[in-house]
Amino acid sequence: MNRFLPDVLIHTTEMMKNKHVAVIGGGIAGMEAASVLARQGLKVTLVEKQKATGGKLNDWHHLFPDFSSPGVVVENLDKKTVRAGVNVVCHTEISHIERNNGRFELSDQRDVKIFADAVIVASGFHVFDATLKEEYGYGLFSNVITSVDFERRMKKHGKLLTLQGTEPRRVAIIHCVGSRDAKVGNIYCSKVCCITGIKQAIEINKMLPECEVFCFYMDLRLYGSKFDSLYLEAQKRHKIQFIRGRLSEAAERPDKSLQLKAEDTLQGRPLRMNVDLVILLVGMEPALSNSSLMRNNQMKPDENGFFRSVNMHEARNVGTQEGIFMAGTAICPMAVNETLENARSAALEVMNFLRTDKNHGGF
Amino acid sequence: MENFIIIPFTVGLIYLTLVLIYRFVKWVRGLSKLDKLRLVQSFKIRRMLRSLKEVFYEGLLHRKIFRKNPVLGYMHMSLAFGWFLLIVLGHIEVMAARRSLLVPFYLPVFFRYFETGTTFFASGIFSFLMDFFLLIVLSGVALAMLKRFKKQLFGMKKTTRLKTGDRMALTSLWLIFPLRLLAEGMSAELYGNGSFLTSSVGHIIGSFSSESTNLVLWTAYSCALGFFFAALPNSRYMHIPTEVLLIFVRNAGIRLKKRNNTYTDIQVFSCSRCGLCLDNCQMAAAGINHAQSVYILKNIRNNNLTDEQLFNCLLCGKCEVDCPVGINTIDLRITQRIESTLQYNSSYNYLEDLPARKASTIYFAGCMTHLTPGIIASMKTLFHMAGENVWFMDEEKAPCCGRPLMLAGQHDAASKLIVNNTRKILGSGAKTLVVSCPICYKVFREDYELGNVEVLFHAEYISRLIREQIILPGKTTTRIVYHDPCELGRGMGMFEPPREVLRATGKVIPVKNEKQMAHCCGGSLGNLKISQQERAVLRNQAVKDYQQYLPDVLATACPLCKKTFARHRGIEVMDIAEIVVSSIRKSAEVVPVKASVKEEAFAEELV
Known part of the structure; x- marks a missing residue:
């Protein structure tokens, strides 16, 4: 007993020290996975295409359901990666992953080459391009914005104004833009938009108590443990009005306000309404780089274009190419806390893989 | 000579004749009173000649199939026209032999069996010609057999699935002429009444020659004919006699009018x-x-x-x-x-009678253009530049044009919308109705009765503005591929105005599948069963084809096509109105030419 355990640990630690893991994507999933692995003694390189890590969280104003600061999450993760000794490479967008002699060769469009024993793809998601729903007028009408624009504006200015600089008196929040919409080719649910919409509606109400807020939804998917209570709070305390029905079209009026046409499916009636501002809750799509990352290896997309897991229950982080793993929204839409949990489980899968990897002196 | 061999043929022919008479009479009697009048009035020499000419070209020569594929055309022509000539020439031959215009109906069919070796005026030429046309028909039969097994040779990817009745008719049709060849060959061997083809065949099968085999072969031939005639009314070959009637009825101007x-x-x-x-x-x-x-x-x-x-x-x-x-x-x-x-059909009894506004021009965007506000914005800009006094009829509230209901077969419901819209259009006193959706355009042109109101598709309207130099788009080197919308192109025969407009703004690249053969974008409102995934397959197929021509922009003149193609995400898609407006902006020609005249009227419009 006494002899057995330490031997294994010593052997493991020695062996693992020589292993190198490359993590693609310096968002929260990549940062979390990289720092966990580095803390276990592995050499880890985190590659980020932007000038800094943090990914999309850098743009967010507040997180649901507790209105906490995404900046703090990113800050803590930054500290963790530095402390663990992760080698962070920014300004580098990996476009190819190739397996050579049992190792992986990662390269970008220039001449950067990274060699690794295992790879974690944490390339995240792409925000749905709302101009594809031309009937909602995004990009055409100045007072139609997306939920991403809302977060950015709130973060930058701390307030919400129409393009004319006035405080909106009526705001419509449109759910499921680019999600569960076969017409635009996305039949899946992006999962986080419903609660994002409720969070943003409450924020508007807190900021502008006189402003009426309407949420147009198909059905509300409030899966998180605290989400339903936030929904109740939105209705009771903040007087947010929820209308079951998809928006059919928006038209800009001469005063730049918007006329909405929809159907209230609970009343079974067509509905026409004027609002000052429309917020489109845009969904999550597979990252644009997915196809190039899959090109030179055995990684496969799932039916929605995200990375396919070998088993969605037992091995969600394991990709169809041996030695390549996924973390976070590269697998499917998920919230911040789920992403972080998912990244830690990806790190564990990598450890298990490298330990048992016969080609590399594992046991 | 045994006369009983004509029995199968005769029975088949009599049955066929009776069925044809019964059906033709039933069909003509079933036409509406007006259509019957049309048919009677069409009995004029010139019209009859035109119909006969069409019967000759399409029923016998099969000119349209020739155009599509020469081998397939030859196959149909050799069978139809070859057989026709055999019948006509056979009769003339018998008339020449009997020196009489009245000959028994069966004699031309079994001539070589009954006429054993008498010579008459030009008998050699006749037998040569009869052999020659038999050869032509046989070549058609051979091609038909080949087509069943190797349809690709005929430029066809697919051929129809047959049912039993068709199979029986097909088999007997295939047997008629080979049996005729064998029977005539045998007779030629026995009586020397053949020409190059039948004599040669006779020599080859000469070792079996006897009166009895001759009788068997001629009986088989008669049976094949009789069987084919009997099977014809219940097989697809009913098309042969019916097509003749169709040509006459169609040329009388008879069409389907929303009811069977x-x-x-x-x-x-x-x-x-x-x-x-x-x-x-x-x-x-x-x-x-x-x-x-x-x-x-x-x-x-x-x-x-x-x-x-x-x-x-x-x-x-x-x-x-x-x-x-x-x-x-x-x-x-x-x-x-x-x-x-x-x-x-919905009663639409909740439709409101909204008042019309006086205006010289009406713009009706329609449901589809309302889903593409980019096109509406461009149309408003163009109207503004033209200084037009426009009433945007369905800006806030208006029923649909009715065409989607029509496509779904909801004719009565569509009529309710048509009545509602018509009242408003006529009430406005407008001279022109401009639409930017081909779906609306088709129904306004075909199913509305708008008197003197001119219905213009936006392509026509814009090309008029360009020609009158009211707007001045700047021509660039942009490569444009134009997609013909189904309802506009094949549906309304409008191919040129959109291209004319585009030529004023850039380089229009001709593509293989255009105009009559243009793709459907896949978004069609006409299909109520297809899934979004299946639509995407059709859309991708079309986009892939257009991408070969490396366009900078895929232009279309239909909001639905625009939306459908935009979802492909791999190609820039614009409506012709948007292209024109952006080219005016680019050429910095923003000053409205005639705007000063009626600008106030339009400003009022916007409020």
């Missing part, structure tokens, strides 16, 4: 099930292989048409383009839809 009548039957029975429509149908790419026009026609005839098939069609009209018989497949299908949904 016997004109439906005439068209249905005229379908030869050649399958040319199958190759033109895009839906096969999405794995839909049961709803094409040929199957719809067949199922109408067999009374087993399902709604699943009836409504699974883009109504793009491509099948009509190559139909050698000229069947109006779209009208026919819409009529079936009307009949199958008669009890579901």
Whole structure:
């Protein structure tokens, strides 16, 4: 007993020290996975295409359901990666992953080459391009914005104004833009938009108590443990009005306000309404780089274009190419806390893989 | 000579004649009073000659099939025209031999059996010609057999599935002429009354020659003929006599008018099930292989048409383009839809009678343009530049144009919307109605009665503005591929105005599949059964084709096509109105030319 355990640990630690893991994507999933692995003694390189890590969280104003600061999450993760000794490479967008002699060769469009024993793809998601729903007028009408624009504006200015600089008196929040919409080719649910919409509606109400807020939804998917209570709070305390029905079209009026046409499916009636501002809750799509990352290896997309897991229950982080793993929204839409949990489980899968990897002196 | 050999042939022929008379009389009697009047009035020499000419060109020579594929055309021509000549020449030969104009009806068919070796005026030439045309017909039969097994040689990707009745008729048809060759060959060997072909065949089978084998062969030939005639009315070969009637009826100006009548039957029975429509149908790419026009026609005839098939069609009209018989497949299908949904029509009794506004021009954007506000914005800019006094009729509230309901067969419901819109259009006193959606355009032109109001498609309106130099778009080197929308191109025959507009702004690249053969974008409102995934397959197929020409922009003149193509995400898609407006902006020609005159009127419009 006494002899057995330490031997294994010593052997493991020695062996693992020589292993190198490359993590693609310096968002929260990549940062979390990289720092966990580095803390276990592995050499880890985190590659980020932007000038800094943090990914999309850098743009967010507040997180649901507790209105906490995404900046703090990113800050803590930054500290963790530095402390663990992760080698962070920014300004580098990996476009190819190739397996050579049992190792992986990662390269970008220039001449950067990274060699690794295992790879974690944490390339995240792409925000749905709302101009594809031309009937909602995004990009055409100045007072139609997306939920991403809302977060950015709130973060930058701390307030919400129409393009004319006035405080909106009526705001419509449109759910499921680019999600569960076969017409635009996305039949899946992006999962986080419903609660994002409720969070943003409450924020508007807190900021502008006189402003009426309407949420147009198909059905509300409030899966998180605290989400339903936030929904109740939105209705009771903040007087947010929820209308079951998809928006059919928006038209800009001469005063730049918007006329909405929809159907209230609970009343079974067509509905026409004027609002000052429309917020489109845009969904999550597979990252644009997915196809190039899959090109030179055995990684496969799932039916929605995200990375396919070998088993969605037992091995969600394991990709169809041996030695390549996924973390976070590269697998499917998920919230911040789920992403972080998912990244830690990806790190564990990598450890298990490298330990048992016969080609590399594992046991 | 044994006379009984004519019995199978005679029985078959009498049965066929009786059935044809019964059906033709029934069909003509079933036409409406007005249509019957039309038919009677069409009995004029010039019209009859025109119809006869068409029967000759299409029924015998098969000119349309020749144009599509020469080998396939030859196959049909050699069978139809060759057989026709055999019949005509056979009669002349018998008349020459008997020196009489009145000859027994069966004699030309069995001439070589009954006429053993008498010579008469030009008998050598006759037998040579008869052999020659027999050879032509046989070459057609050989090609037909080859086509069943190797359809690719005939430029066809698909051929129709046959049912038992058709198979029996087909087999007897294939047997007629080889048996005739053998029988005449045998007679030639026995009596020396053949020419180059039959004599040679006679020599080859000479070792079996005897009176009895001769009798057996001629009996078999007679049976094949009789069997074919008997099978014809219940097989697809009914198209041969029916097509002749169809040509006369169609040339009398008779059309389907939203309800079935016997004109439906005439068209249905005229379908030869050649399958040319199958190759033109895009839906096969999405794995839909049961709803094409040929199957719809067949199922109408067999009374087993399902709604699943009836409504699974883009109504793009491509099948009509190559139909050698000229069947109006779209009208026919819409009529079936009307009949199958008669009890579901909404009363629309909640429609409001909104007041009309006085204006010289009306703009009707329609539901589809409302889904593409970019096009509306461009149209408003153009109207503003033209200084037009425009009433944007459906800006806030207005019923749909009615066309989507029409496509779904909801004719009565559509009529309610048409009445409502018509009242407003006429009430406004406008001279012009501009639409930017081909779906609306088609129904306004075909089903509305708007008196003197001129209905203009935006392409026509814009090209007029360009010609009158009211707007001045700047020409660039932008490579433009123009996609013909189904409802506008094949549907309304409008191919040039949109291209004219685009030529003023850039370089229009001609593509292989354009105009009559243009793709459907896949977004069609006509199909009520197709899934979004299947639509995406059709859309991607079309985009892939257009991308070969490396366009900077894919132009279209239909908001629905625009939306459908935009979802592909791999190609820039713009409506012609948007292209024109952006080219005016680019050439910095923003100053409205005539705006000063009526600007105030328009400013009021906006408020």
